[in-house]
Amino acid sequence: MLAVTLNAENLSVSLDGTVHLDHVDFTLARGRLYTVIGRTLAGKSTLLRVIAGLLEPDSGRITLDKRQFSGLPVWRRDVAMVYQQFINYPHLSVLDNVAFPLRRRGTPKHEARRRAGELLMRVGLEGFETRRPSQLSGGQQQRVALARALAKQAGILLLDEPLVNLDYKLREQFREEFRGLFAGQADMIVVYTTTEIGEAMMLGHEILVLHEGRLLQMGRPADVFERPASTTVAEIVNDPPMNLLDGHIADNTLHFSSGMGATLPLHMVALPPGRYRFGIRANDLEMRPDGAIGGEVIVAEVSGSETFLHLDTAIGPLAVKCEGIHPLALRTQVRLALEPERLFAFSPEGGLVAAP
Amino acid sequence: MAQITLKQIGHSYSGGTRPGDYALCPLDMTWHDGRTYALLGPSGCGKTTMLNIVSGIVTPSQGRVWFDQRDVTGLPTARRNIAQVFQFPVIYGSKTVYQNLAFPLVCRKWASDRIRRKVGEIADLLDLGAKLGKPARGLTADEKQLISLGRGLVREDVSAVLMDEPLTVIDPQMKFHLRRKLKEINDRFKLTLVYVTHDQDEAMTFASEILVMSGGRVVQSGPPEHLFEFPQTTYVGYFIGSPAMNFLDAEGQGDRAVFAGIPLTTAYPGDRVPQGAIRIGVRPEYLEFVATAGENVLAAMVVDVQDHGGVRIVEVEVGGARVKVKLAREKPVPEGPALLRLPPGKIRLYRDGELVPLD
């Protein structure tokens, strides 16, 4: 019987006095891919290890189709996993690595090798069957690990930041392939952890935002991105993190704590006067000669085809993302335009109250 | 710091001189004083060989290396006076941060108050001032890398700073902090810095000039924005930028580039357009969806949309080819049939994989 839903209730894990998971609840459905986004040490790996059975939760339980899953030993769980390090069996050939899980389930040798060969073809490693993993490049080693995880035909596939140790062109290529590779796996629950929001959004049917062991938000990528539940989520799901500015609303005007004011945008008209935190995405700030905000470049960073500018401005430190490559020198003076229509408003405690 | 000149430098580990034998094909190169150079390329492209030739770890099988007016080809690493930062921090774990930074000066027999002043100055610059008394073992990876760099900076006579993928072991969260620090230091000290990396973001962020390497050759060198706008080869167009540059098979006819039967206007002077088989290169950032037909507007069909958050990558089929379009989130995404415009000023033409010069 194939898995339909994986249910986690009240999962908590502490290791050596550090909280890794803090009362986490969720339900995952088969045929869907879930991306777990969070910074390093957010508890992403711990979550996968608990699902895999490599770690027992301190409290809470996991059920698969309402049947208890938590007490089951690793080797009897219907789970496959891909690690961020390229983990393969060094003493086995590429073909035998992929055939290994099939052999453990009693598939005859000939049949296991035939199926392994097919999978190697699917991940683009045809012709490498007799090599040892150590004779492959990093990207190819990860392809072997991927093929082996698929070979098990498990109901649950876990991928723990599988691309983090690959260079950027390979990551780009892998992401494209993943979409095709996982699209055909209607019987599987796929859980994929990452620190990159772009990756999380393009791959996931749903996103889980994890921070310091707590599940902050779960939902469709566009929903999470457009309506982040809190300032913390807003920072995590934007790269660079969303800019946050303290301020208040009074007399139908928006005031930043630096003293600058702006007309209240339409989506904030209904808000009562009081203190707020305002958020603006780095790519919603525009560099314009006639911009109202003056600033100085602290550092300019290139990411893909975009430039991230970190600025010191009249209203506080701001990150700006602009298309193209702009190698601006340190301490270059720039002017920024901020459209109030693009502002998010959060309560002083951090909860979202208005989104553009 | 020094100007580094490579004259007909080439290296083949086997000693052979056929084209296939070279890990680094013979080349001439000048690295100017106070500038930052990134050697960028995948593993095995020859970038580390080139760095090792400059540092003296590898003696080139041919050519000479000059630091300013001095021929250093035969000199061992120790006598070239360079500072090196490797992938993994090289520090003395049992010594304090101060002792680590002071070590090169102690070896040079500086007076102790002079050492104290210099180490203090460098430690402040690296934000390590408060940690001078701590054992180096307990520091984080990025602080250890700063010490590795600091040990080079305390010496006043360093010719160049060489870095070999120094951010490999740094936690992604800390990379930003370290990158900023390195940029600041570079800005202040005007180092002659040679930086090896396979990460285009790192190269584009740091370097005033990038050398894109592939198969033992320098494919293109230039400032980051130049590499992005005018990739010298289709390989550079693919390697720099994310997503990669789109390439379309076309044909040069008169002053036009004809793609799928439609003549396209380019910024090339009429007599510059090569006749016959060419490829059109255009970046996903510069393609735009328009409402009405017109010059350089092609009928396209949207086949896939990837939501990356701040941007969407829209894949369209046009004239039998697949093309990626990068669209800011606030821009509407067409469904099904759409009109795609190729801005004439952003079209680059390639013949046999090489850029056709614009002027």
Place this chain on the structure above:
Amino acid sequence: MPGLYRTLKYAAVLLWSAFVVAPLLWALTTSFKTINGVTGGATYIPWLDYKPSLEGWRELFNTSGTGVNIGQPFIDSAIVTLGASAISLVLGTLAAYGLSRFTYRAGFIRNRDIVFFFISQRIMPPIVLAIPFFLMLKFLGLLDSIPGLILVYIALLLPIAVWVMVDFFNNVPREIDEMAMLDGCTPIGAFIRVVLPNSLPGVVVAGLFCIIFGWNDFFFAFTLTFTRTQLLPVAIVALNSTVTPWWSLSASSLISVAPLVVVAFLVEKFLSRGTLAGAIR
């Protein structure tokens, strides 16, 4: 200048080689001499310097009953060494895997302390252990017997096996075991199918150490046996009498070295074969 440096380097290497090989050479020539060849001053070249004879070798396999026969001690030594080594390897490998993968804690004692405790057994001078071992074997009625010696040798070899193997297992990433369990292996299955094959060079090295230490032991073989059982090193020493029989002593020491030479060659062949060579650091 580089020429002179190279000459000096080779000279030093040659000198050292001579120092190492000379005793073996000496034993080899002496084993083919008779009493006249030995007492008549130093001679080196057979047929020219002295008349080679098989007398020394023949004396070792005297079947008449009154003389010496080292055939039986050789066999006994082999049984004791191989038996103790095999048992030590199996137990030591399992113990080392546990110490490498699980955390044990008893008061202030941690894994590292346990490993040190194992190896600390070998720090003590053997004489300290001789009397307790003697009394224990006496109590068990195993004095002067092959099982008794195997038992004692296991106690001596186990620490070596554990010590070598812990280091090898620590170098196999834990994720490999986890992967194997995810692929359907039980913990023991993961150990046998995945961890052990990747630590094979370690097993070979540990086995080599066990065999060398076991085969060459004289002290315990001497103190814990009397008449019924005699191991090779004891038998060789027993050859000595009022007139030292240099010829048969030499021959017997060559016989006792031979198995180790064979083992060393096999191990060398194994370690240099295939990809496993890289696992030895």
